[in-house]
Amino acid sequence: MEFDYDLFVIGGGSGGVRAARLTALDGHKVALAEESRMGGTCVIRGCVPKKLMVFASEYSEQIQLAQQYGWSASAGEFDWTRFKTNLHTELDRLENAYQTNAQKAGVEIFKQRAKIADPHTVELADGTRKTAKHILVAVGGRPVVPDMPGADLGLVSDDLFHLNALPKKMLIVGAGYIGCEFAGVFNGLSTEVSMFVRKAQILRGFDDEARGHIADCMQARGITIHTGCAPIAIERRDGGVWVKGSNGHEEVFDALLWATGRRPNTDGIGLEEVGVKLNRRGAIEVDDYFQTAVPSIYAIGDVISRVELTPVAIREGVAFHKTVFQGEKTKMDYDFIPSATFTQPEMGTVGLTEEQAEAQEPTLVYATAFRPMQTAFAGGEERVLFKMLVSKETNKVLGAHIVGPGAAEMIQFVAVALKMGATKADFDRTCAVHPAMAEEMVTLKEPVRVLA
Numbered sequence: 001m002e003f004d005y006d007l008f009v010i011g012g013g014s015g016g017v018r019a020a021r022l023t024a025l026d027g028h029k030v031a032l033a034e035e036s037r038m039g040g041t042c043v044i045r046g047c048v049p050k051k052l053m054v055f056a057s058e059y060s061e062q063i064q065l066a067q068q069y070g071w072s073a074s075a076g077e078f079d080w081t082r083f084k085t086n087l088h089t090e091l092d093r094l095e096n097a098y099q100t101n102a103q104k105a106g107v108e109i110f111k112q113r114a115k116i117a118d119p120h121t122v123e124l125a126d127g128t129r130k131t132a133k134h135i136l137v138a139v140g141g142r143p144v145v146p147d148m149p150g151a152d153l154g155l156v157s158d159d160l161f162h163l164n165a166l167p168k169k170m171l172i173v174g175a176g177y178i179g180c181e182f183a184g185v186f187n188g189l190s191t192e193v194s195m196f197v198r199k200a201q202i203l204r205g206f207d208d209e210a211r212g213h214i215a216d217c218m219q220a221r222g223i224t225i226h227t228g229c230a231p232i233a234i235e236r237r238d239g240g241v242w243v244k245g246s247n248g249h250e251e252v253f254d255a256l257l258w259a260t261g262r263r264p265n266t267d268g269i270g271l272e273e274v275g276v277k278l279n280r281r282g283a284i285e286v287d288d289y290f291q292t293a294v295p296s297i298y299a300i301g302d303v304i305s306r307v308e309l310t311p312v313a314i315r316e317g318v319a320f321h322k323t324v325f326q327g328e329k330t331k332m333d334y335d336f337i338p339s340a341t342f343t344q345p346e347m348g349t350v351g352l353t354e355e356q357a358e359a360q361e362p363t364l365v366y367a368t369a370f371r372p373m374q375t376a377f378a379g380g381e382e383r384v385l386f387k388m389l390v391s392k393e394t395n396k397v398l399g400a401h402i403v404g405p406g407a408a409e410m411i412q413f414v415a416v417a418l419k420m421g422a423t424k425a426d427f428d429r430t431c432a433v434h435p436a437m438a439e440e441m442v443t444l445k446e447p448v449r450v451l452a
């Protein structure tokens with residue numbers, strides 16, 4: 001059977017664009033449909049604008065530090081409008097780069113919503129139908145908001161990059177990556193930030209000691225955290241949003257941010273009608289090679305809800321391309337994926353948490369928390385945390401967690417060592433870089449705990 005394309009990709013985000021480009025560069029006929037802007041969540045409403053906001057929010061602290069180092073600097077006023085203009089100029093540039101690079105590789109782009117009409121046919125919003133030998137669904141996810149009266153008075157992360165003005169007082173509900181990162185951003189930009197956290201601690205799933213460390217630092221920096229608390233009533237009052245929490249606390253805020261998780265974009269695109277299976281959370285079920293229950297349809301990235309990170313979506317796209325178009329069956333390697341939360345302070349993490357390591361095998365816990373040179377000089381009380389979990393039996397490093405400035409940059413290289421199977425002895429025989437915070441990773445002497 002003759003098809004219009006060898007591959008039709010739905011979704012122009014991190015995963016979809018990579019798979020489309022690689023396949024087109026191999027000389028295959030490739031099309032891609034994007035209903036919004038090329039670059040997807042990461043570029044347009046995720047990692048990139050978020051990190052630029054993190055940078056913007058960190059300057060006031062840097063200026064205070066500079067004063068202690070003898071500079072007669074003063075922070076002055078933060079101009080949100082000026083920052084927002086520069087931010088969107090940069091996002092436009094990146095969107096354009098994504099689009100041009102894909103087109104240069106030979107990908108034909110349709111700026112329209114697409115849905116699946118049959119196992120080899122995609123229908124675009126204007127009714128046009130295109131056939132393809134393979135269809136790749138890389139449609140990502142979107143924020144979810146609890147179903148309760150007044151919920152529509154809140155914002156979601158997508159809205160934060162378009163605010164007309166910075167809120168003076170903000171409530172963030174949810175304390176995953178997104179809630180905690182934006183709590184730091186707005187706090188740094190002088191918004192009074194409170195958080196409602198359903199569980200006893202922020203950043204569920206991360207190492208408990210690291211979570212506690214970050215929560216303490218966030219509170220010391222002025223963020224109010226209400227744990228064991230979810231909103232039970234929301235109303236528009238006094239020109240703001242009145243929120244009552246399950247702990248009885250009630251307050252009026254200028255802005256309410258729902259940071260209550262994300263959901264795959266699988267509604268209304270014909271997936272189940274053609275036989276693609278979804279799990280109960282709406283994510284597409286795929287095998288080790290990203291193939292769905294329909295052999296011609298594949299899925300990668302946030303829409304399969306495995307590890308919702310940009311580098312993972314990209315690597316899944318690469319694995320799909322190798323498997324389907326290069327005849328090299330390739331599984332995605334999910335071991336030792338490093339990640340960072342751009343909280344303030346930042347955390348870098350790779351491998352097992354202390355809790356996971358303890359459940360797996362007898363573990364030696366190495367950890368140190370200290371005031372780093374740069375801020376201690378200026379009287380800063382905040383400590384950095386370096387932590388390593390080591391197998392008692394094999395001496396292999398099972399996990400590492402760093403909380404402090406530059407943690408994301410440091411953990412990238414720790415991850416290389418762990419991926420190579422490094423032991424604690426390998427770290428110990430590596431000479432330190434001095435004076436640097438990172439030298440702690442090779443000078444952790446005695447375990448602080450032994451978990452049998």
Ligand SMILES: Cc1cc2nc3c(=O)[nH]c(=O)nc-3n(C[C@H](O)[C@H](O)[C@H](O)COP(=O)(O)OP(=O)(O)OC[C@H]3O[C@@H](n4cnc5c(N)ncnc54)[C@H](O)[C@@H]3O)c2cc1C
Pocket residue numbers: 010011012013014015016033034035036037038039040041042043045046047048050112113114115138139140141157178265269300301302303307308309310311313342
């Ligand atoms: C606020 C925020 C901060 C983040 N920060 C980080 C970070 O610091 N580091 C990190 O690694 N990850 C981060 N992430 C996660 C990261 O953005 C995602 O994991 C990544 O973008 C997933 O890529 P994807 O290709 O699966 O989907 P996406 O990038 O979401 O792309 C999917 C695309 O499909 C389009 N689409 C959807 N339905 C259709 C349709 N029917 N037809 C046509 N097009 C459609 C969408 O418009 C979108 O452009 C962040 C996410 C958010 C929300």
Ligand SMILES: NC(=O)c1ccc[n+]([C@@H]2O[C@H](COP(=O)([O-])OP(=O)(O)OC[C@H]3O[C@@H](n4cnc5c(N)ncnc54)[C@H](O)[C@@H]3O)[C@@H](O)[C@H]2O)c1
Pocket residue numbers: 146173174175176177178179181196197198199203204229230231259260261262307308309339340341342
């Ligand atoms: N730095 C990064 O790499 C980065 C940054 C942002 C997002 N991401 C990716 O995006 C994904 C989504 O992030 P997220 O923060 O939206 O989701 P999440 O699932 O990490 O956090 C959502 C939080 O909201 C809480 N919650 C849900 N409903 C609630 C309610 N009614 N009241 C109070 N709390 C409630 C949940 O218990 C959870 O702690 C992450 O899993 C991550 O993979 C990565």
